[in-house]
Amino acid sequence: MHFPNVFTPPVLTVLAALAFALAGCSDPSSHTAGVAARPVGGDFVLQSAAGSVDTRVLRGKVLLVYFGYTHCPDVCPAAMGVGAQTLNALTPEERAKTRMLMISVDPERDTPAVLKTYVAYFHPEMVGVTGTPAEIAAVAKAYGAAYIKQPPNEHGAYAVDHSAQTFVVAPDGRLAEILPPATSKEKMLAVVRGLLP
Numbered sequence: 001m002h003f004p005n006v007f008t009p010p011v012l013t014v015l016a017a018l019a020f021a022l023a024g025c026s027d028p029s030s031h032t033a034g035v036a037a038r039p040v041g042g043d044f045v046l047q048s049a050a051g052s053v054d055t056r057v058l059r060g061k062v063l064l065v066y067f068g069y070t071h072c073p074d075v076c077p078a079a080m081g082v083g084a085q086t087l088n089a090l091t092p093e094e095r096a097k098t099r100m101l102m103i104s105v106d107p108e109r110d111t112p113a114v115l116k117t118y119v120a121y122f123h124p125e126m127v128g129v130t131g132t133p134a135e136i137a138a139v140a141k142a143y144g145a146a147y148i149k150q151p152p153n154e155h156g157a158y159a160v161d162h163s164a165q166t167f168v169v170a171p172d173g174r175l176a177e178i179l180p181p182a183t184s185k186e187k188m189l190a191v192v193r194g195l196l197p
């Protein structure tokens with residue numbers, strides 16, 4: 001399940017809190033689904049199967065940052081698919097300056113190894129990262145992403161409702177664009193190319 005289709009009361013509380021924390025911003029273009037106000041983004045260090053991923057080391061590249069989880073039934077696969085199509089549409093030179101990172105909002109199940117297998121299904125150059133619940137919460141807050149774990153069913157399975165934007169970080173590290181869910185490959189490609197050095 002995903003925002004904004006399923007707003008459960010706890011989620012609304014989270015979003016209301018975000019809106020309050022970020023009150024004062026008035027850029028209407030930033031009011032995309034699941035995002036309360038213009039977030040600031042910023043650097044982070046999270047863990048992939050190949051080791052730490054530090055965004056400060058990725059200066060000079062365009063980053064596509066997506067928050068999701070590998071058990072997601074629908075929207076995550078769609079978003080990852082569009083990301084993969086975008087990477088494939090870039091020239092090799094452009095692609096060398098572009099990274100797509102999937103940040104898990106389900107660190108309990110999404111180990112670095114699980115994430116590696118998952119993202120590789122979409123594109124060999126995608127990177128899946130995770131961290132402690134506190135680390136992920138801090139990054140999500142900085143980017144204006146929201147997520148909330150739902151109660152498990154009788155088999156212990158659970159969903160994690162989450163916002164589904166793709167955050168585009170410019171080569172200088174600033175959060176340049178927030179692409180709403182279901183953004184097309186053409187749009188994503190244009191945004192990436194507009195930021196490439």
Ligand code: NI
Pocket residue numbers: 002068069072073074075076077162
């Ligand atoms: Ni999802």
